[in-house]
Amino acid sequence: MADIRGAYDRWSETYDTQQNPTRDLDALVLQRLVPALDGLLTVVEAGAGTGKNTAWLAPRCARLIGLDFSPGMLQVARHRVRSPHVQFLLHDIQQPWPLADASADIVLFNLILEHIESLEPVFCHAARVMRPGARLLISEFHPGRVLEGKGARIDQGEEPGEFVGTFLHLLEEYVVAGSAAGLELESTAEWTVALLGGSTPDADELQPLILSLCFAKRDDVPAA
Ligand SMILES: C[S@@+](CC[C@H](N)C(=O)[O-])C[C@H]1O[C@@H](n2cnc3c(N)ncnc32)[C@H](O)[C@@H]1O
Known part of the structure; x- marks a missing residue:
């Protein structure tokens, strides 16, 4: 089984500085979804x-x-965003979250x-x-790219970089998981590097890199 946590610990020093169009595109997608x-x-x-x-969300919420x-990764985040209203918790999101029922207005999954x-x-x-009435906003590496054998990769100068460990999730899986959790799908979109601007992308680059989804928690659905 891939050591995803260890890989991100190793990646944390270079995650922000290595070339990474997926990371950069996600930042723009987030700003359009929120x-x-x-x-x-x-x-x-x-x-x-x-x-x-x-860093983009903190001054707005x-x-x-x-x-x-x-x-x-959290050490870098704590250094970057120091505000009394921002709290970083070391937690595996596959375990029950250390937060109160019905306490959030927006939940975000970005590239996780x-x-x-x-x-x-x-x-x-x-x-x-x-x-x-809260929203769940998702911006994730596109399943079409995963099917091509791509996924998060630590680029530390060597070729090819270390794969972190990637699971394929088709659009229908997101829809089924949302519905099982009592969430209503409001919209989906696909995003390409064209949004980043710069030189004209070639046909491969115009394949979507990110899939986004927006779910809403209906007013009449009690907390699971
Ligand atoms: C590609 S980074 C994305 C970080 C940030 N959302 C962004 O868009 O820049 C993925 C992050 O998910 C975290 N992660 C992966 N699996 C996790 C899990 N089961 N529980 C908590 N965090 C996890 C990693 O540690 C890493 O910081």
């Missing part, structure tokens, strides 16, 4: 990593809890679910902490 937070909402980031997205199981074998339990943990 609704106006108006400094009022509570956000939970599952797999907050080095705090790349936390009332409270933010970042969960991650890699001490190395490719490392999770079974989506349903994790979606149930997320749904439990969501308030009625």
Whole structure:
């Protein structure tokens, strides 16, 4: 079994600086998916990593809890985002989350679910902490790319870099896991590197790199 936590500990020093179009595209996708937070909402980031997205979210929300199981990644995040309303917790998101029922307005999965074998339990943990009307926003490495044999890879100069460990999740799996957790699918989208701008992408680069989904917790569904 892949040592995903150990791989991220090793990657933490270079994660932010190595060339990584998926990471950069995800940052832009997040900014398009997240609704106006108006400094009022509570956000939970599952797999907050080095705090790349936390740094953008923190000034916009009332409270933010970042969960991650890699001490190395969280060390970078804690250095990067120092605000009393932001809390980073060392936690494996496959275990029940250390958060109160119905306490979050937005839950985010960004580039983490490719490392999770079974989506349903994790979606149930997320749904439990969501308030009625809350949103679950997902931006993940596209299954089409996983089918090509690609996935998160630590590039530390050597060729090829170390694979972290990737599970394939087709769109239908996300839909089924959301529905099992009592969440309603509102929208999906595919994103390509064209969003990053720069030189004209070739046909391969125009294959979607990220799949995003937005789920809502219905008002009439009690916490799981
Ligand atoms: C590719 S990074 C993405 C980080 C951040 N969301 C971003 O978009 O920059 C994936 C993160 O998920 C974390 N992760 C993977 N599996 C996890 C699990 N089971 N529980 C908690 N964190 C996990 C890793 O430690 C890593 O920080």
